[in-house]
Amino acid sequence: MSAELIEGARVILDDRVEIASVRIEGGRITGIDVARDGAAVIPARGRILAPAFVDMHGDAFERQVMPRPGVMVPVETALLETDRQLAANGIATAYHALTLSWEPGLRSVDTGWRILRALERLRPRLTAENRLQLRWETFCHEAEPLITHALAGADRPALAFNDHTSSMLLHPDVAVQDRPFDQIDPYPVTPFDAPRFRKKMADQALRAHILPEDYVALLNRVWARRAEVPDHIARMAALARTHKAPMLSHDDSQAETRRYYRGLGATVAEFPMHERVFLAAREAGDAIVLGAPNAMRGGSHLGSPGAAQMIARGLCDILASDYYYPAMLGAMVRLHADRVAPLPVLWALVSLNPARAMGLADRGRIAAGLRADLLLLDWPEGQAPAPLRTWVSGRPGYSALPVVRRPEPALGGGPNA
Template identity: 60%
Template structure:
């Protein structure tokens, strides 16, 4: 069905204009062109923007395990996640699927089940659900699953995470300034001490293990460290062969960013200090920060203030991270704070993540692009509320009857 959205203030690459947007067969066919028999959609008083592209979201874990150790059926959790995404104006989502040596929620086994379920549920989902393979570099067991995922029709993103080295870091060393993870002199905590056991307690609960068993587990995993660099190179080669977008996560040193850049990872995800972000900018990398950081006015773990990074030109992309509504709320806050005009801020949550992930067909309102669109009720000085989300021209979410 062809239709024309009329009367909205439309976010275009070079500004905001009141133009009509014609859609047919899932594509934008023109701006201010003749209706040519298309149905008219009255969007007077609303704002029309490109739908959001979430490069990293792990909010789905809250649907899977709403309380520690309480696991819900995965299909129910994924359907609920799809509703939340669409209701927040997100039409393309990269689910940050952790592939870890931990048992339970973030295990390779759980990841495999989610991957298979998403593939089988594609026809039931409103949002294009892709995967970010959030690979823990000490998890050698994940390699077959990564290879299988990279061969899927929707190429996933591949993120290099080393939460193992972060977990065993000597507590006297600030997390944001820890050395390069593969440094031979990396400072390690006393893994047999009571303080380390207390630190691991919450992770143990998430994994379903007792604290002592979890500490034994991570101590055994740490012994793999001499093999990690070779496995990273192997996995990165698979990612490059598939032209998968690749990211490194929580880099704390320019050396770390340079190492993963050399592996083909040109996206710096959540750099942990300004020096790393500046190094990434100087090298032409994409830089991602969490949208909740902007909304809350700072990072909950002491990393750079994402709003400040945007203002300084050291952030290209804002991801939902752990809270889907944060993407839209972050743009609203930045706009209210006068950081930049709205049409300059919107690429942070739409066009830039699309380009970084090799999806040039979306993220912009222009003829020929996918009709991934969101209509917003956005009164002056108030929070924006999606009232219609379109994915590939189809209704993913509607809070009002627009006759589609």
């Protein structure tokens, strides 16, 4: 892999933004403001050079697999297209939030196996580093063989504990943000003839490609094995600990829920739903993840705490793409414009901090010796930024730069720290 020198960009470093040149060779950053030493020069004056994004929870790939409700396309085609979208949006490392559920269709274990096998076959052809977040529905015992196989693989996945079953059956008098700890008994269950519940079941059945009455019957059978769930959670957590896989819990609404999963080794709180969970997670030193669309849009579409507010209060460490890959860059734009924090602090939310939470010590910042996962941006002052080039371990993963070297454009310097 030939050496390149990205010359004269405004570089987002750990604690500042400064004009510098970054040299890369052999997949690594070999120096900042060092001699060219035979490297090919990439003129970057007037551009922004930043660490590429590390996305620890993205499920936008589901819309490639199922572009319309009930309509699925070949998995390899969907994943190749997803990979192109990742690179074009500056994402060098992506954890696909692969839901492993008891329901048929898109989020079934069968579909999970197809996606896992396709990623294994496609890995040599992919641009970004495509990993998995095993987004495990805790009532889905059938997922254990897949989880066991994935945890033993070369690209260590993350394991996220989800309980959308209890959430789905929550009594309508209880706000989802106040949902009690999943394992309390008795749990406040909705009447099955409630109009809101029936509408929800019809929507879920459409995704699962079965009739609503069949979906409700299936849900009843799954709920009947509730007593088995705690032991199964403990077994999966022990397996993840054996493989030193990072673990997360999803949509916690009670401090008790966060404490339970932390006790199993899940030290990442993903999308907490109430302030008490944020405070409990911060007190314990857990990493806290929110959605970049929340930050980009200025609030949660579910009524959960706003990302910008939580970042300003020191209660959010990581932003993930969630359901929209461009949101990682969009969140940086909105948060920077609103002066929530200096740009290097904001950028750590989408690069260094998720890398650390996932145990990836070789990426997430621009420093000599680290992986050359980089993002070059055209970001004129006061305008929307556009990715110009993404490097993944030094490889040019995406480029909108001209092939032939031309005079450097007179562009604005873009945001300052």
